[in-house]
Amino acid sequence: MNHLIVAPLLLPLLMGAIIVLAVNRSMALHRTLGLISSLLVTLITGALLYQAATGPIQMYVLGDWSPPFGIIMVLDRLSAMMIFITSLLAFLCLLYAVKGTDEQGKNFHALFQFQLLGINGAFLTGDIFNLFVFFEIMLLASYGLVLHGGGARRTKAGMHYVMLNLVGSSVFLIGVGILYGLLGSLNMADMAVRLAHAPSDNAALLQAGGLILFGVFALKAALLPLYFWLPNAYGFTSAPVAALFAVMTKVGVYVILRVYTLIFGDHAGVAANVLEPWLLPVALVTLVAGSIGVVASRDLRQTIAYMVVASVGTLLAVIGTFGVDAIAAAIVYLPHTTFMTAAMFLIADMIRQQRLDAGAALTPDRPVGQERLLGLLFLGAAVAIGGLPPLSGFTAKVTMLMGVQSHAAAPWIWSLVLIGGLLGLIALGRAGSVIFWKTIPLDDSGVDAFSKEPHANIPRYSAGYVFPVLILLAISPLLVLFGGPLSDFGYAVAAQISQPVYYIEAVLGSDAVAALMSAGGR
Amino acid sequence: MELLFSICLGVMIACGVYLMLRGRTFPVILGLTLLGYAVNMFLFVSGRLHTNLPAVISPERAQYADPLPQALVLTAIVIGFAMVAFVVVLALRASGELGSDHVDGRKENES
Numbered sequence: 001m002n003h004l005i006v007a008p009l010l011l012p013l014l015m016g017a018i019i020v021l022a023v024n025r026s027m028a029l030h031r032t033l034g035l036i037s038s039l040l041v042t043l044i045t046g047a048l049l050y051q052a053a054t055g056p057i058q059m060y061v062l063g064d065w066s067p068p069f070g071i072i073m074v075l076d077r078l079s080a081m082m083i084f085i086t087s088l089l090a091f092l093c094l095l096y097a098v099k100g101t102d103e104q105g106k107n108f109h110a111l112f113q114f115q116l117l118g119i120n121g122a123f124l125t126g127d128i129f130n131l132f133v134f135f136e137i138m139l140l141a142s143y144g145l146v147l148h149g150g151g152a153r154r155t156k157a158g159m160h161y162v163m164l165n166l167v168g169s170s171v172f173l174i175g176v177g178i179l180y181g182l183l184g185s186l187n188m189a190d191m192a193v194r195l196a197h198a199p200s201d202n203a204a205l206l207q208a209g210g211l212i213l214f215g216v217f218a219l220k221a222a223l224l225p226l227y228f229w230l231p232n233a234y235g236f237t238s239a240p241v242a243a244l245f246a247v248m249t250k251v252g253v254y255v256i257l258r259v260y261t262l263i264f265g266d267h268a269g270v271a272a273n274v275l276e277p278w279l280l281p282v283a284l285v286t287l288v289a290g291s292i293g294v295v296a297s298r299d300l301r302q303t304i305a306y307m308v309v310a311s312v313g314t315l316l317a318v319i320g321t322f323g324v325d326a327i328a329a330a331i332v333y334l335p336h337t338t339f340m341t342a343a344m345f346l347i348a349d350m351i352r353q354q355r356l357d358a359g360a361a362l363t364p365d366r367p368v369g370q371e372r373l374l375g376l377l378f379l380g381a382a383v384a385i386g387g388l389p390p391l392s393g394f395t396a397k398v399t400m401l402m403g404v405q406s407h408a409a410a411p412w413i414w415s416l417v418l419i420g421g422l423l424g425l426i427a428l429g430r431a432g433s434v435i436f437w438k439t440i441p442l443d444d445s446g447v448d449a450f451s452k453e454p455h456a457n458i459p460r461y462s463a464g465y466v467f468p469v470l471i472l473l474a475i476s477p478l479l480v481l482f483g484g485p486l487s488d489f490g491y492a493v494a495a496q497i498s499q500p501v502y503y504i505e506a507v508l509g510s511d512a513v514a515a516l517m518s519a520g521g522r
Numbered sequence: 523m524e525l526l527f528s529i530c531l532g533v534m535i536a537c538g539v540y541l542m543l544r545g546r547t548f549p550v551i552l553g554l555t556l557l558g559y560a561v562n563m564f565l566f567v568s569g570r571l572h573t574n575l576p577a578v579i580s581p582e583r584a585q586y587a588d589p590l591p592q593a594l595v596l597t598a599i600v601i602g603f604a605m606v607a608f609v610v611v612l613a614l615r616a617s618g619e620l621g622s623d624h625v626d627g628r629k630e631n632e633s
Contacts, residue, residue, distance in 0.1 A: 150619070155620065159625060173561045176565070
């Protein structure tokens with residue numbers, strides 16, 4: 001058994017606990033421990049990604065209780081990619097956070113490690129009740145992080161976020177209860193096999209159970225009727241937290257992709273493809289609503305938060321076609337949108353701190369202190385997010401549009417994705433011109449803005465401050481340069497997901513696959 | 523017994539949902555708690571209702587109550603308890619910071 005698989009969970013858990021014990025020690029110690037842990041987890045998940053990309057699906061059996069009885073962790077290509085993205089993003093966000101954000105509260109670093117544990121656990125687990133537990137760990141840490149730093153707006157947005165997610169947890173348990181009551185198993189691979197044999201009397205209940213779970217995952221992913229918590233929660237929280245949360249909505253996307261291909265896939269008998277009529281329309285409407293929010297926002301951070309909604313809509317619309325090409329294309333888009341939105345949250349925070357009165361609001365103000373630096377960073381991130389040619393947004397969107405072209409709803413997806421992209425560009429262009437061009441001039445144009453009175457107290461960014469943002473932005477051209485291997489990897493992931501027999505064989509052995517086949521599945 | 527159980531669950535869920543839709547934080551938290559209880563009961567019966575059966579396998583009896591939902595409920599109770607504790611603290615802090623116990627932080631006269 002490969003013990004490396006469980007390391008991305010144990011390391012943050014251990015480090016978080018140590019940081020809690022050292023709560024009254026110096027912030028420098030917290031920072032060192034947090035950074036070491038995140039860096040190690042990034043390296044480990046990188047190694048796991050390499051193993052998963054070149055090898056078969058691996059399983060880690062906790063306590064050696066062999067499936068379907070115990071809890072298992074499963075490392076396939078999709079989960080390996082997701083934990084690598086999460087860990088890398090967490091490390092870069094932490095590099096930014098240690099420049100000052102973490103000083104607003106004592107427990108930032110401990111919560112950050114527990115957050116990492118929860119997200120990585122949700123990606124790795126192969127058991128649906130354990131998924132619930134990791135969701136709760138992830139949410140409890142995120143409640144603390146959303147409220148980090150305090151303030152009335154954060155508290156208000158945080159309260160909505162907490163209460164909605166508490167309701168979501170209850171609904172998750174109802175869904176799991178229905179499915180366990182009918183199938184008698186919680187191991188996802190075993191549930192898939194049992195669902196294939198489920199009698200047709202239970203069809204309605206099984207389908208209802210599946211769709212109740214979709215409601216919870218839609219809340220996590222921020223799909224249309226359930227995204228209203230996101231713009232305020234993400235827009236008003238501290239920047240590194242918002243940047244890390246760029247991957248939290250992707251937990252919802254991942255779980256939808258996992259559960260509705262593995263458990264409720266083609267072979268699921270009476271509940272086969274239960275999500276197919278729902279996902280695409282809901283995702284397209286989310287894309288439209290998110291794009292309208294992007295244009296309508298009067299605050300830069302909220303604009304970006306709505307871009308998260310629009311990107312989830314795009315991603316799930318493409319996944320909603322359930323084609324192999326489309327899923328492969330979505331895999332190419334996913335890292336791009338996660339890293340670029342995160343970069344944009346950090347850049348917006350740097351802009352906010354250097355504007356004297358307006359903060360992140362899109363109203364004219366005196367110029368920012370380091371106009372060239374911030375202007376160039378904003379331009380780079382905007383080109384990437386907006387989907388303009390040299391950077392990864394363009395290649396990723398083209399790949400997606402090509403991936404869905406054989407689907408019947410392709411005209412809808414094409415036009416809405418393209419219009420959404422155009423609205424995003426307009427909003428970013430407008431934000432950039434208000435912040436950098438439509439400025440109120442300083443009293444007398446001088447050599448150094450920082451020596452003047454109104455600018456005297458604002459922070460000046462050193463190379464170390466900008467470094468994590470630069471790394472995040474550098475990922476975009478890298479995604480273009482290595483577009484070939486990335487697209488091949490996307491196909492490898494999609495091939496693995498759309499044939500759940502590989503997953504079931506890795507977890508339960510070939511007998512289970514034979515049982516699945518005998519039910520008349522593919 | 524099934525009928526009694528489902529009526530109880532239904533009433534609890536209905537009360538929970540009603541309280542959750544109120545505007546002040548205290549009834550909302552009560553509603554969340556009630557909903558949590560109802561869900562725990564629901565999870566418990568996913569192993570079916572039995573009377574006079576051993577909780578875990580016993581050599582004298584052929585049948586036994588499903589032990590897994592009991593373990594699940596235990597986990598769910600612990601998590602739910604922690605979450606309620608957290609949301610109570612959050613609501614107290616919000617009423618301090620926003621100067622109102624409305625979930626949207628509205629003042630008395632705005633309603």
